[in-house]
Each structure stands twice: as C-alpha cells, then as structure tokens.
Amino acid sequence: MTMMHYEPHVTSDGRTIGNTMMEMKNITLRFGGVVAIKDISFDIREGEIRAIIGPNGAGKSSMLNVISGFYKPQEGEVWYLGEKRGPMRPFEVARQGIARTFQNIALFEGMTVLDNIMTGRLNHMSASFLDQAIWWGKAEREEVANREKAEEIIDFLEIQAIRKTPVGRLPYGLKKRVELARALVAEPSLLLLDEPMAGMNVEEKEDMSRFILDVNDEFGTTIALIEHDMGVVMDLSDRVVVMDYGKKIGDGTPDEVRNNQEVIDAYLGVAHD
Amino acid sequence: MAEMKAVSGVPESVPALLARNVAQFGSKPAYREKEFGIWQTWTWAEAAEEIQAIAYGYLALGVEKGDHIAIVGRNRPAMYWSMVAAMKVGAVPVPMYQDAVAEEMTYALDHSGARFVVCGDQEQVDKVIEVQETVHQIEHIIYQDARGLRKYDHTKLHALSAIQDEGRAAHERFEKVLAEREASIGYDDTCVMLYTSGTTGKSKGVVLSNRNVIETARASSEFDHLRPSEEILAYLPMAWVGDFIFSIGQAYWTGFCTNCPESPDTMMTDLREIGPTYFFAPPRMFETTLTTVMIRMEDAGEFKRKMFHKYMEHAKKVGPRLLDGKPVSFGDKLKYWIGDKLVYGPLKNTLGFSRVRVGYTAGEAIGPEIFEFYRSLGINLKQLYGQTEATVFITQQPDGEVRADTVGVPSPGVEIKIGDSGEIYYRSPGTFVEYYKNPESTADTKDPEGWVATGDAGFIEEGSGHLRIIDRAKDVGKMADGRLFAPKYVENKLKFYPNILEAVVFGNGRDMCTAFINIDLAAVGNWAERNNIAYASYQELAGHQQVLDTIQQHVEEVNKSVAQDPMLSGCQVHRFLVLHKELDADDGEMTRTRKVRRRIVEEKFADLIDALYSGKSEQYTETEVTYEDGRKGKITATLEIRDAKVVEAAGQAQVAAE
Structure with a gap:
C-alpha cells in the first residue's frame, strides 16, 4: 500500500492538486450504541478544498473531529502525511499541523x-x-x-x-x-472549517468565500470544510464528500455530486411507499 | 540636476522637485504608511530610489513620452510613486476614483487612451479586465497587492514589485533614456490629468501643466507658511485634485511628509496616531465628528459633562479671538488655559487634532456652529474655495480673517471678477490647460483671455474683500423687480438652525420670497419633551403654535442677516409655512442624497405656493404619501401661513432718505 502515490488531479480552474495528504480508511465511529460514522473511506489531497456535506445529523462534525484527531474511531485507519495515526495525547493532536x-x-x-x-x-x-x-x-x-x-x-x-x-x-x-x-x-498544513458560513448574511458569506479561496490560493493551505449552504460548497470546493445517516453516499467533483441520485434523494427527501 | 532648473531657479517639474528634496532633505521622512500594525517610513532618498525603479520598469515595459498611465487605488505610497514615476518618464499620470464601477471607469480609460493601468489590488484589476472587453488600447496592467491574483494570466499583468525588480536590473540599459526624458520635461508640459466627477453631464479630463501645479503649490504653501516639518494624512480620493495638490504638489514643494492610513476603516485611529499638522476634510466629516463628541458627552458622567459644557461655553467666547490674535483679558486667558488642560487638549487629542496648525474645509457650506466649535478649541480651521480647473485654489482665508460665511480672499496670483449675472470668474497661474480631447468645452469654460467661469454665483464683500458664494449660477434668478434671487443662500442660513431640517425658498420672478420649512423632528421633539408638550405625530408637532413661533423667530433672524447684503436683501422671506410632512426621497421630493428637487416640490405643493402668494392665513391641503412598504396614502392638513418681519435693506433705506 503506497500512501504517497502521485496522481495529479487538475481542477476546473487549472490548478493541480497534489499528493494525498490524509486518507480515511473504513472509519467507523460509535458512541455507545449509536453509530455516528459507518465504514467511510475518502482522502484529502494537498492543496485542495475538500467539502463534507450532508443533512443534519449525518455525522459531518464527528467526521471533522476524527480528521482532527479529537475522536478516535473504533474501527478503521487514519493515515496522515504518510503515517498511520496511532493513539495521541492532546498536545500531539495540536502539534500535527x-x-x-x-x-x-x-x-x-x-x-x-x-x-x-x-x-x-x-x-x-x-x-x-x-x-x-x-x-x-x-x-x-x-x-x-x-x-x-x-x-x-x-x-x-x-x-x-x-x-x-x-x-x-x-x-x-x-x-x-x-x-x-x-x-x-x-x-496549518490542513485547515478544518466547521460551518464557516453558518448564520451569515449573503454579503458576509461572499466575503468569507473569498477569504477561503484566497487562503487556499495564497498560502497553499489544504482546506476541509463542513457546510450546509449547498451553493457555497459547490462554488468553493474541488471535491465533495456527501454523508447521510453516517454513511458516505457520494464523493466527487461538485458536478458529479450534484447529479448523484442518492444525494438528491437525501437532500430533497424521497417518497417511501 | 542644474540644467533642469528654470531661469528663476525654480524646479520645473515634480521629478525635479523630487531631486531637489533628495539633495536637501534626503534623510527626512517623505512617506509613511501603516502596515502590519507599524508605521513604515521612507525618506526622500528611499522614496526617490523606489520611484526610479518604477520609472525604469515603465521604460522596460515600453512606456513612451506622452503616454497616459491610469492609477486606480487607495492612498498608498506606492500609488503616489507610480504617479511621479510616470512623470519621470514623460508620461501623464491619470488618477481615477477607486470606488467607480467598471462602467464609469470605461469612459475615462477609453477617453484617456491609457496604455497602462496601475491598480491597487485585485478589485481594481478585475474592473480593468472587465473594461478591456470594450476598451482595447490597454496593454499592461500593474498591481501592487498580489492577494487573489496569483492564478491570473500574467502575460499582460505584472506585480509592481516585479516591475521595480526588472527596472533595477535594467537600469544601465535605460539610464540615458531616463535622464533624457526627465531633462526634456518642460514647464508647460502636462503634469497630470484629472477627471471631474461629472455630476453635470460627461466627466471631463482636466489637463494641468507643471506650471499649474508648481505655481499653485508654491503660492498656497507660502500663503499658509507650510514647512518641511508638516505632516499630512492622505485619505481623500487620489483622483481628486485636492489630494493631488496636498499630497504631491505641496508635499514636493515644501518637502513635507505624506502619511497613508492602514485601511479606510482605520482612518480615525491613524489620524490620532499621526496627529497631522496640516489637514483637510469636507464639512461632513467635521459634522459627524462633532455629533459623535456630543453624543459621547451626553453619555458621560455628570461631572465630566458639566465641566465640558462650562468650558466649551468659555471657549466659544474666547477661543476664536485668541486664534485671530485679538486682545483677550488676562482672566479669560487664564480660564482658557485651564480649559485647555482639562477639556480642549484631551478632546483634540482624542480627535487627532492636537497638532493641526492649518486646517481646511471646502466643497459645501459649513454650519457656523460647527465651524465655531473647532475654532473655539483652538484648531485653525479655515475655508477655501476651489475647483479642479483652478488646480484647487481660487480663494482661501488668511489667518486672522476667518469667518463661516465667506470663503476668503483670492489666493496669491488669482484674479477674480464677477460677471453681470453674478457668476464668478477667475484667472490664475493654476488655470487648467484644457479639457482633454474636448475643445468645445474648453472654449465654453475658458475665454481667450484666460478667464474661467466657475458656475457659481457670488460677490466680493465690500470692506473685507472676501468672496462670498451665493449659489450655483443656474439656480440664481431674478425677482419681479429685477433684484437677485438666490434660494440656496437663504436656505442654508435657515438650515443652520438645528430646529430646521429643510427649507425651500420660492421667489423667482415674483415680487417677494416665501418659504416652506421642514422642522427637524429630533431637535424639535427633544425640545417638546423637555417642555412637556405632548404630540402624536410629525404633523401635530409641525402645527404647534410654539413651534411656529420659534420658526418665525428663526426666519426673522435670517431676514435680518440677509438684509445685511444689499445685493441679496430682496431674498428675505416675507411669508412662510411649516410643511405637514417631511420632504422625502420616497415621494420623489428629494434625491437619494437629500437634495431638494425644486421642480417637483413646486408642482406637488402648487396649492400651498398659491396660498403663500395670495395673502391667505391658512390653507387646506391633501398630499399623497408613499409609506416605506410602498403603499400609498393621503394626509390632509390645514396649514397656517405666517408673515415674517422683513428688514428694509440698508441700501434702499439710504436711497429713500436722500
């Protein structure tokens, strides 16, 4: 298993996204009997803006906490910068960048x-x-x-x-x-944003979007963000992970995700016969 | 540099002034800018090096003599350097309003034929790129702040620092060219081109020569005894002629330091930190600052508030006299000194005015109260009258002759005459060369003898020789008996009373003047509260007898003051009424910038105007109003019309007596 395999990914605006920075492999997170995250795998590449979206209670914030190292999943592996993450003490969590x-x-x-x-x-x-x-x-x-x-x-x-x-x-x-x-x-080498636009008006959202893009552009910071506002997510991110009830139901570029039937159902609801 | 001096020994261009400043004040601060929380300083020598690097960079880009280089951005040293560097290579800098939208910029960029544009940041670059869809002569865009621009196509886009690096690297190649270009700048060559704001029709490119700029800078610097130790804060738009003259003209002439704020939002903090000695602000800024002070004092503890009011009262009595160097008793001087330690000094420090030696305001009428407030604190605030076409200065107030109602005496070298219609004409070394690519307008504004029409009506006051502005020339009319009718002159006087929010004076072609008054609900409402007068609505308060009495007093006081002017004595208000509703932009009675639309008011309230001129003592009226949510409604009222006492004009009385 090579974690640092190189597979250039060219975004719509011509930016090249680099190596895999973080890889989540078959993550499952439980709180007692409640399964917050169920067998999810995805990766974050250097220099990209990666969004995690999903309806309320989908497990997005839990996922972010797993990425940051604050939660330790019961099952699965987290690979960060080519190393498998072991148990960490709080200051080590803070020092990983x-x-x-x-x-x-x-x-x-x-x-x-x-x-x-x-x-x-x-x-x-x-x-x-x-x-x-x-x-x-x-x-x-x-x-x-x-x-x-x-x-x-x-x-x-x-x-x-x-x-x-x-x-x-x-x-x-x-x-x-x-x-x-x-x-x-x-x-940081990886910046996690938990609903950066929550509760903002249109103008504030536009400002924040611009700042996020500028950060990514200027400092080359890799960004993973959780967001409710679909419009913002689709405009900002290079790739999107969609979660629902703790499961991954979609993963890809904004366009791919937008046309994914499962994603549409999760967001718009589906009639149960 | 010796060969560049004129016969008289005056450097003949801004770059020549720069060279002189490097020689004379090389290690003295020329520019400061707050960045990263710290004031960064450039001496004249350092600034000259930066400017030179930009100039070489321009040459490497292929800037030709006579090219126009547009500059768009907020006040930053590098933006000023880009302008001076343009002059150095024989090009013409064209500063533009940074808050203009792309469409507005299109006209100026197209008209000026600029091949190069220097932008402050991404926002401006985006606009220029948008403009390029329709304007095709722009070859290169240069930017200062790289943020957000990394991904842009950089074939025709350059960072200013990259241009400088290229310039420094290529300096040997261009050394001779630059020296030749610089030496070839003549006193009557174009120094800068500034676009007028274009409130009336298309904006025009005003061409100013080195002679215009340098003579004006010299005359005005000498007028106020500006010294190399002055500090100014450059925060007004760079496209405005005033900023050009203060921050480049006078700064280079006297060699003083130009300070640039950290960001537009930090202007007040930066002002306090710099403590400028020479300061300009429009009346609105002084007004808002005063209001803030007053509100904060109302919120202060009782002791502080009482102390403030007690000493401010004393300051009003003594302060202006002290400033004007008039005799003041020892007791009053002592009390003022104590007040200065307790109130005036700390207040000025908070406002950033501690060190102001010369302060100017211009642009529109300033309320005498506001003017007096600052002067009583010991701030030497003065008024000037000017326009782009005059390289700013037409008249200005000399120290010791400062009043709220005049704009001063003609600036050194300026001649003034008043036309038959009352319009002000001037002729001066600062008179502009021409409107760029617009000979018709040039000919309309400037006659062959060099007299320029200002578009303002005014007169020279007898005795003092000060100019007083009455109104825009096109609003000035004649009354039935041929006397001058200047509505704005009277309206401004009325509006200076806090109780009066708006006034509209009628009388063009009539035998007497009448007025509509709008009371200021905040001020009058406050008064009513203190005097236990109950009211349910604006209308009710506006119709209250005591309110009408007060307004009548104000009108009569204004009449007295208007009568002082033999020319304008006909404008005294004979009859007035207080309107039952506030004039409102939603109803189309005002513009969004709160200027009364005279025609619409005349049409809408025709019945009331008739009543004013028919001698009735009251009039019933119905008015349609638009509520904030867009619904229409109707209000009805019976308005009382009052006669105000008028004073027989001094001039007429004499005639009658003879």
Missing part, C-alpha cells in the same frame, strides 16, 4: 482580536518559562516573530480596524473572521 474553526465560535470574548490571534501561535513558542517571565533572548525574538505573523494575517483578512477591539464587542460575521485568523496564524 491541523488547525480548525468551530461551528459555535470559540474565542476568548474578553480578549482583544490581536490577543486571540496570538493564542494561535502557542505551538510556535519554545522559549522557557523563565525567559518569558523576564522577556529575554528567545522569548523576545519569538514574540516579535509571532506578532509579525499575526499582523500578516490581520492584513490578509482585513481586520486592521478591530485589532485592539475586545472580541465580545464584535458582530458575528467578524468573530468568524477572527476565528479563521487564529486558525491561520498557526500556519
């Missing part, structure tokens, strides 16, 4: 936007406690480098005007953007 945003915003409301974003750099700090306490040597260099990265992301996401604003005072759409900033500042 996967960053995420949450469906319900999980920011520190009382802290400023900048401070929130800086927390995303935690994994890039190695100065000792003592150095940090007296602000010396490595601690200072790291802080400067981290701030530089944070400012680059602030500039990229156009949130300069709220840099010093406490997150609690921001409107919803901007909070989502700050969350994205915090995930990006970690310089």
